[in-house]
Amino acid sequence: MTTYSPATDPGAFADVLLGEPMWDYQLAFARSSARFRVVAAGRQVGKSRTLAKVSLFEASTRAGILILVVSAGEEAAKRLLADCVALASRSELLRGSIIDDGKSLLTLSNGSTIRSVPASIRQIRGWPVDLLIIDEAGFIDNEIWDAALPAIISRPGSRVVVASSPWGSSEHWYRQLWARGMDAPNENYESWQWSSYNSPLADKALLDELKASRTAEWFAREVMGEFTEDSGAFFGQAELMDAVADYELCAPEDLEWWSDRRYAAAGGVDWGYAHDANALTLVSVLEDYGLNRGLLGNKLVLFIPWFEYKYRWAYTDFIERVVETGKRYYLPVVASEVNGVGQYPTTMLGDKFAEARLFPAVAPVVTDIRRKQSGFGMIKGLLQSKRLVLPRDPELLKQLRGLEFEQLPGGSMRISVPDRVGHDDVAMSFMQAVSALRLDGAVRPHEVFGNAVPVPVDLETVMTKNGLTIPVHARPVAFHRDAFSYPKGSESGEGW
Template sequence: MTTSPAVDPSASADRLLGTPLWQHQVDLVRSPARYRVVCAGRQVGKSRTLAVLALHEASTKRDALVLIVSAGEAASKRLLEDCAALALASPLLRGSVLDESKSQLTLSNGSRILSVPASQRQIRGWSVDLLIIDEAAFIDAEIWRAAEPAIIARPGSRVVLCSTPWGSADHFFRQLWRRGMDAPDEMVAAWHWPSSVSPLVDAALLEHWRDTWPAREFATEVMAEWVDDSGAYFSTAELDAAATVEAMVLPVDGASAGGVVGGVDWGFSRDANALTVLAARPELDDRGRRRFWVPYVREAFGLAYDDWIDELAETASGFTFERLVCESNGVGAMPSMVLAKRFAQGGLRDVVEPVTTTAVLKETAFGWARVLLAQGRLALPREPSLLKQLRALEFEQLASGGMRIAVPDRSGHDDVAMSFCLALHGALAADVPEGWEGGEVVGSTDDVLAQDDTYDALEWAVDYGDGGGWDRW
């Protein structure tokens, strides 16, 4: 039976957008449930499905409002870009696109698609026809409570929540998904999309992964299942408890965070360039100890080093960097030198600090993070790239007595986790316990290059001084 694109999102995908949906996607978009909830693995077409739903709602109704809420700023931009790309590629829809910006797509029928990061300030006050929550498992319950009432005043309004598995059993996404799986009805229905649902999946490769990946990683990333934390350096529970930063601070407002320390990881091959900013809270905890938080995280794929250096320089015009610690291993040596020169030319002569990332540095920095998490002195944003990569960190006790901490290659990227590690290294001296100095064990020579040795080895053209103002923290 033929159905009209006006009433069937699947038909919209076929005729208006020219992108036929796969069967598991059709089942979702045709569901009449008020709340539709999807737990998904890798490469199952989640983003495309959400874009099709958003465009169908906006293109088939006058003055409709679709609100997309994403866990991170980058994700919110990416999903709106998917919507715009589909509309502009459609001969039937491209003429109806009146306005396209980073946060809004407006059609000639008066309908709009808004995409915003998870922030109560940006969510409250809207009355929407379709509410889409992307990476819902990473969104705080207070954000959900602020977003959900947006559908109450629009007849026939609905909600779609999608995410990879994350968080505790009492998180709203997991509870809704469990309800929809156990007893689907006209109010709530749920779907489980492991990677195997995709018709493009290589079955032989999938079985190879099943045999060679650790069970925990395979279950989470491929099978889209919640698992325990055995083998993980950071537990889901402690990361979830620390993820209390409602909205990240954009560089334009960076001065509000006060003096900060940054960590830069240089991307190579499939990895991204990454920056993590770490700041100190003005208020001490009840024992008089300094408290820390992460106001900003940036992960940039496919960005040339020159463009990344330009962005870092622009970021420094907003944030007040006391130190910017850059990885100088391998490909990081030359771009770190160029970045240091760029900062020096801009009057920030003693800010950039290149370091060699070693097992000892990672053990020290991540170990300090565990202490801060245990003491409730570190607040993280609910940024999926940061939380996922920290959760993917595994540890191995070495015969020498040290520890190897890394995101396994099979688990994906580690760029944001490493930029966080470098920021921690740069800030450690602000919370340094007796017997430690500059983030390293006093007297230890365990393959950690001293700061001056690092500069000499790279033949820095600029005299960087002694690390600038970090000790004022």
């Protein structure tokens, strides 16, 4: 029987030092010596956790190396490094070797560093890297991959680890790299496909039930870890990715003092039940300093300045968080669902806003077929007219991609994430916020007459694939209140 040492084997390292053994399919990936290792993964297979264990093994057993972890979005980058810190902190032997455990940096006493950054060219360039780890690679553009790849050139023996849920067209770098390692594995390229069935924790009977009751396209992508096309999806992958930009989400606590610059946004809230999360999404008019006038004329760009979702939070705690957000952002209207479990927290939210002397219109809304058709149809129209920018966040993008549509006999359309297929809380809160927009109000009168806000001399910008220019430190238009209204389809106010 082969005996493995934690000093030389990632499996023994995870078992002995971290107290969290890897499963067989994870071990095959972790022990591979291929220079490029690529995984396409279904749900609940431990993808991100495995990346954290591989990162810690390399950093702990090799002195003075740099591991760069690139994730699709700032929050995803922080979560992956937090996994590394949590695993190391649980280990009696590793805990004492931690010198620095910030949100984006983990430094060990042997001089090795794990640095986590969001997927943007400006964050990636310039690092000489011994191990490059890219999480949710399908959501990362070809241009960013081209910027990241040179990071390993100057380091002998450098390696690249790439993992993602299946996402991206046949021209996307991640899909091509994965196919290369599947079709002709060798010492340089090796790939794996992790199905949800592989996990020892998987409920095989439930997976079989999903196979019988869900579309073949969804089951192949979400369970089997296979690449699929857009059949049955309300939003296509390319349609979503064309609107993505690497701008920084603005947490309420990071805003400039609100009395100086009141940033207005429409809020949408989805209340979780059982396995779902409570979710809040804000949608606003982007301050682009007229940089998109050549593309859109006097029509302004809409974007998501902030969203968040919390699992296993009491309604009272999440309500307090929404109210705190309303103390920084100016929220003229908050659309809050009342069907399901939403009636009580929606009423309580209005009461708490009043107690804080904040007076947004908390609009109780029933999320029925017609409301979904109108709200998601509006999002689709904004995407097609190049007026909406999305953050590079895998959870938001996967939830939007998971929406399926069905034409009903009466002519209406059912749009939903199928039951037990996954979460839709963020997508639903996004739809609620969009329903409170008034597009004819999203025009600044002073700009119509040519009095544009001057472009700051040090402004950093990024672009979407469809040609929109976005400030990296994105903010809503200051004092803009005319783009928001009581949503249609609400319990009171405008009907359909």
